[in-house]
Amino acid sequence: MKVITLLTDFGDFYPGVMKGVILSLSPEARIVDITHDIEPQNVFQGAFLLYNSYRYFRDAVHVAVVDPGVGTERRAVVIESKNYFFVGPDNGILYPSAVEDGIKAVYSIKEEISKLVGELSTTFHGRDIFAPAAAMVANGDYTYFEEFDSGELKELELFDYSIGGNKVRCRVVYVDRFGNIITNLRELKGKRKGFYFRNIEFPFVKTYLDVDVGEPLSLIGSFGTLELSVREGSAADMLGIKRGGEWIELEVL
Amino acid sequence: MKVITLLTDFGDFYPGVMKGVILSLSPEARIVDITHDIEPQNVFQGAFLLYNSYRYFRDAVHVAVVDPGVGTERRAVVIESKNYFFVGPDNGILYPSAVEDGIKAVYSIKEEISKLVGELSTTFHGRDIFAPAAAMVANGDYTYFEEFDSGELKELELFDYSIGGNKVRCRVVYVDRFGNIITNLRELKGKRKGFYFRNIEFPFVKTYLDVDVGEPLSLIGSFGTLELSVREGSAADMLGIKRGGEWIELEVL
Amino acid sequence: MKVITLLTDFGDFYPGVMKGVILSLSPEARIVDITHDIEPQNVFQGAFLLYNSYRYFRDAVHVAVVDPGVGTERRAVVIESKNYFFVGPDNGILYPSAVEDGIKAVYSIKEEISKLVGELSTTFHGRDIFAPAAAMVANGDYTYFEEFDSGELKELELFDYSIGGNKVRCRVVYVDRFGNIITNLRELKGKRKGFYFRNIEFPFVKTYLDVDVGEPLSLIGSFGTLELSVREGSAADMLGIKRGGEWIELEVL
Numbered sequence: 001m002k003v004i005t006l007l008t009d010f011g012d013f014y015p016g017v018m019k020g021v022i023l024s025l026s027p028e029a030r031i032v033d034i035t036h037d038i039e040p041q042n043v044f045q046g047a048f049l050l051y052n053s054y055r056y057f058r059d060a061v062h063v064a065v066v067d068p069g070v071g072t073e074r075r076a077v078v079i080e081s082k083n084y085f086f087v088g089p090d091n092g093i094l095y096p097s098a099v100e101d102g103i104k105a106v107y108s109i110k111e112e113i114s115k116l117v118g119e120l121s122t123t124f125h126g127r128d129i130f131a132p133a134a135a136m137v138a139n140g141d142y143t144y145f146e147e148f149d150s151g152e153l154k155e156l157e158l159f160d161y162s163i164g165g166n167k168v169r170c171r172v173v174y175v176d177r178f179g180n181i182i183t184n185l186r187e188l189k190g191k192r193k194g195f196y197f198r199n200i201e202f203p204f205v206k207t208y209l210d211v212d213v214g215e216p217l218s219l220i221g222s223f224g225t226l227e228l229s230v231r232e233g234s235a236a237d238m239l240g241i242k243r244g245g246e247w248i249e250l251e252v253l
Numbered sequence: 254m255k256v257i258t259l260l261t262d263f264g265d266f267y268p269g270v271m272k273g274v275i276l277s278l279s280p281e282a283r284i285v286d287i288t289h290d291i292e293p294q295n296v297f298q299g300a301f302l303l304y305n306s307y308r309y310f311r312d313a314v315h316v317a318v319v320d321p322g323v324g325t326e327r328r329a330v331v332i333e334s335k336n337y338f339f340v341g342p343d344n345g346i347l348y349p350s351a352v353e354d355g356i357k358a359v360y361s362i363k364e365e366i367s368k369l370v371g372e373l374s375t376t377f378h379g380r381d382i383f384a385p386a387a388a389m390v391a392n393g394d395y396t397y398f399e400e401f402d403s404g405e406l407k408e409l410e411l412f413d414y415s416i417g418g419n420k421v422r423c424r425v426v427y428v429d430r431f432g433n434i435i436t437n438l439r440e441l442k443g444k445r446k447g448f449y450f451r452n453i454e455f456p457f458v459k460t461y462l463d464v465d466v467g468e469p470l471s472l473i474g475s476f477g478t479l480e481l482s483v484r485e486g487s488a489a490d491m492l493g494i495k496r497g498g499e500w501i502e503l504e505v506l
Numbered sequence: 507m508k509v510i511t512l513l514t515d516f517g518d519f520y521p522g523v524m525k526g527v528i529l530s531l532s533p534e535a536r537i538v539d540i541t542h543d544i545e546p547q548n549v550f551q552g553a554f555l556l557y558n559s560y561r562y563f564r565d566a567v568h569v570a571v572v573d574p575g576v577g578t579e580r581r582a583v584v585i586e587s588k589n590y591f592f593v594g595p596d597n598g599i600l601y602p603s604a605v606e607d608g609i610k611a612v613y614s615i616k617e618e619i620s621k622l623v624g625e626l627s628t629t630f631h632g633r634d635i636f637a638p639a640a641a642m643v644a645n646g647d648y649t650y651f652e653e654f655d656s657g658e659l660k661e662l663e664l665f666d667y668s669i670g671g672n673k674v675r676c677r678v679v680y681v682d683r684f685g686n687i688i689t690n691l692r693e694l695k696g697k698r699k700g701f702y703f704r705n706i707e708f709p710f711v712k713t714y715l716d717v718d719v720g721e722p723l724s725l726i727g728s729f730g731t732l733e734l735s736v737r738e739g740s741a742a743d744m745l746g747i748k749r750g751g752e753w754i755e756l757e758v759l
Binding site: 034174 | 515516517518519520522523525526527529530533537546547574576577578623627628629630633634
């Protein structure tokens with residue numbers, strides 16, 4: 001039994017179709033949804049959430065499809081790393097995870113793999129290319145894969161924040177259901193008293209409980225990066241930030 | 254191991270209860286969610302999405318429950334087709350899929366099947382009737398099924414659009430997460446330059462990439478029907494169409 | 507194969523990470539989502555929905571995490587009952603279900619269990635504590651559990667409504683996707699003609715079909731408690747009640 005995980009921006013319905021394709025070709029596969037609510041076309045967010053989930057699985061095939069270039073010449077790829085396989089478009093979404101785990105080999109997926117499903121659509125390669133590719137990986141069948149040089153992979157840098165003086169410029173990568181604002185800022189050398197953003201002070205603490213209910217705070221959260229939060233409240237509502245993608249500038253206190 | 258798929262308008266929570274019932278009665282079943290976000294009571298949308306997903310599975314029991322008539326005399330049915338079983342209310346939701354695959358036999362589900370679960374509610378036959386029926390089908394146990402004439406099945410026509418002169422009248426059946434507007438229009442004889450709708454021209458193209466980012470387009474999408482789209486944008490936002498169900502009239506260019 | 511169910515207020519993404527942890531430690535486990543859309547921090551709603559789903563499973567490990575006290579001294583517990591195991595924070599969320607099934611033994615989870623996952627975060631004990639605990643329960647491995655007196659468990663009363671004269675004061679516990687307003691009112695001795703709320707009469711009926719389409723009604727729903735509904739419409743929209751948690755006062759007719 002092989003675990004196949006799915007991470008997409010497909011929202012509803014389409015992932016169910018992908019599961020049908022996978023189970024038809026690899027009946028023993030166990031499919032686990034990581035998320036299907038990546039913000040539409042937000043490759044960076046997809047890469048960030050894959051990076052923060054892949055390692056909690058053991059011996060899995062990770063399929064990640066956020067694919068604004070569907071239908072173009074961008075490669076569809078399988079990356080074999082030390083402990084995992086990654087399947088998706090070659091737009092950087094797989095890159096940070098695969099590099100961290102240690103890339104062993106890289107394959108492009110031949111379009112003919114879509115014959116295992118039906119006619120190739122121009123809009124839904126999750127169904128026609130990536131789902132059958134994941135099943136073939138789980139089956140150990142490399143018929144439709146062709147090795148290429150891993151140096152040709154599209155790269156993507158997750159931790160592209162910058163620090164200058166008492167300013168930090170970083171990205172909001174994810175706003176979770178509680179309204180926590182997760183950034184990609186991970187290194188914080190030295191002691192920080194907190195962060196100042198949009199006229200609000202977010203004291204830097206260890207746990208939510210270090211401030212009163214309803215009060216803002218900042219901490220290193222479960223992603224290992226800086227989060228802006230409100231105890232038992234929503235920093236997203238307080239700041240009017242509803243989605244990832246925004247660059248923000250924080251003043252360091 | 255038998256795959257049982259679920260397609261409902263139940264949204265949250267209720268599907269989890271159905272899964273408990275299924276696994277209690279058929280512990281080896283593998284349950285796959287197609288969607289639980291069919292628009293409330295929209296039988297047509299349920300039928301359309303089932304029709305566009307069932308065939309990607311192999312040898313599955315497909316349970317589809319969109320059931321405005323719950324508690325009335327409408328039949329609860331199992332349809333055995335060439336490759337699948339379909340379980341749901343007899344309101345047309347199963348009909349187009351079962352007909353396409355080839356109906357072999359039709360059974361009504363006896364209300365007593367609810368005894369396998371508990372007391373029969375008047376509001377949640379997904380739990381009390383359809384979930385145990387799916388488990389029984391997976392187990393090959395026909396105790397609670399009674400054959401009837403398939404000619405008595407409620408019919409439903411998915412492709413009920415009409416073409417007259419340079420006008421096409423069709424339905425919006427689904428608005429996906431990207432804001433693509435999926436219609437039920439599937440035949441397009443001859444060459445089309447595009448479609449005109451609400452003063453916007455949607456040129457008819459092969460892929461998203463045939464227009465610039467932010468521009469409207471139309472194409473035959475992954476459902477095999479006409480979709481109105483905006484490249485890396487949302488046709489739903491552009492047109493103010495947020496849900497399926499609407500009839501629309503397009504001018505053919 | 508052991509069934510592990512998940513019920514949380516985590517929404518998106520985080521549950522996928524929990525599944526990775528569980529499957530890494532207990533590869534044969536079958537994971538079923540009950541819901542991840544409990545209203546943030548609404549322990550009462552979590553307890554109510556767990557209570558209305560746990561019994562439809564057979565021989566399961568039920569994990570329920572709605573945990574406003576994450577990072578405090580609140581216990582993380584495993585409750586062994588007659589037919590189930592329950593895993594979650596000791597804030598009452600597990601209590602009504604475990605008591606109903608019959609508590610056999612109660613264990614606190616040692617924080618060291620997080621070593622099976624990685625470094626203990628202060629914000630995501632679903633991943634670091636409860637997911638590995640569920641896997642260990644499924645494996646029958648009690649290394650990280652320590653028995654304590656069940657009398658020390660935090661209690662929670664689901665049916666805390668009050669009846670006085672012709673008034674009933676009860677809670678809205680859940681608003682479902684159809685806009686049905688589910689309360690925690692379960693006993694209704696004697697005959698009732700209906701309920702009066704915010705100047706609207708909700709006649710008390712057996713099924714939706716006892717009123718016309720678009721008309722309000724009340725009935726004992728699939729939770730075994732009073733629901734306010736509108737036939738093929740939304741009582742939530744009619745009354746402006748969008749979420750659980752509110753206390754309401756009904757006049758009994």
